[in-house]
Amino acid sequence: MKSQRLLALGTVVVVALIIGAAVELSSSPKHPSGPSSSSLSTSSSLSSTVPPSSTSSSATTPLSQPMTNNSTTGSNGIELSMSINATQLSVGQSFWANVSLYNTLPQVNSIPANDDWALQGIPISFWPDCLTNYDSPVGAAQAVVLQGYYTMANISSVANSTVFGGDRCHEPNPIFHVIFQPSSSQVDLVSGCCVLGSVKENQTSGPYSLSTSFTTNGYWDLSANTNLLETPEVNGSPSPVPTAFVPGVYTIAVADAWGQAVILHFEVTQ
Helix, strand or coil: CHHHHHHHHHHHHHHHHHHHHHHHHHHCCCCCCCCCHHHHHHHHHHHHCCCCCCCCHHHHCCCCCCCCEEEEECCCCEEEEEEECCCEEECCCCEEEEEEEEECCCCCEEEECCCECCCCCEEECCCCCCEEECCECCCCEEEEEEECCCCCCCHHHCCCCCCCCCCCCCCCEEEEEEEECCCCCEEEEEEEEEECCEEEEEEEEEEEECEEEEEECEEECHHHHCCCCCCCCECCCCCCCEEECCCEEEEEEEEECECCEEEEEEEEEC
16 A cells, blocks of 8 residues: 555656646747847847938038139149138138149249139239239239139129229339249249330349238128229238128139139138
């Protein structure tokens, strides 16, 4: 009888062990080799940090790719270049620019004086006032600093006349040739000289540097600079009368007497 009880108890234990194993198997995951729930949530948080692709609004604005320098070289070997100190200023800050005419040839380069302007504005003072191109007091280059965004296609609609003031010279000396030194911005000028009403040709003067920098704390309203007592000049006297910068986009452009021009843009913020 005692042996029968022990056999029955053993049978109950075996059945209990079988049932427990079955319960453990049914509660375990079907894919034990797959990622845990914690790794899945980490992957989700990483993917949420990647911004959706979109087109930046700045790509549609004029200053989406601002430049601080621009240059062009003519068939005569003369390079007109301009650089600026910044493409973004704050109200109250001054603006700086450098302008140069440079002989890219490794030899002396004598070119005839010319009066071919892609745009017109304020003359740049490179040499004495009484040395002139033809019958105008304009030298080798002119510049404008304008409120608004202009391109070479439309800037001549507003920069279309040289700003003149009073006459600086009673007897201007016409320039015939501008002689550039090799690989240089240094020039000599061959001009006529008026002496007691007669013109004495082939007078050479120089050297003069056709590279200069200037600073302004505002844009140049060309109408406000017209009909002054004397013609305003960049780096001359008097200087152009500036109108204070306000927030917005501005255009600076320079043209030379041989038909070349370069243009850049900058923005003023509050």
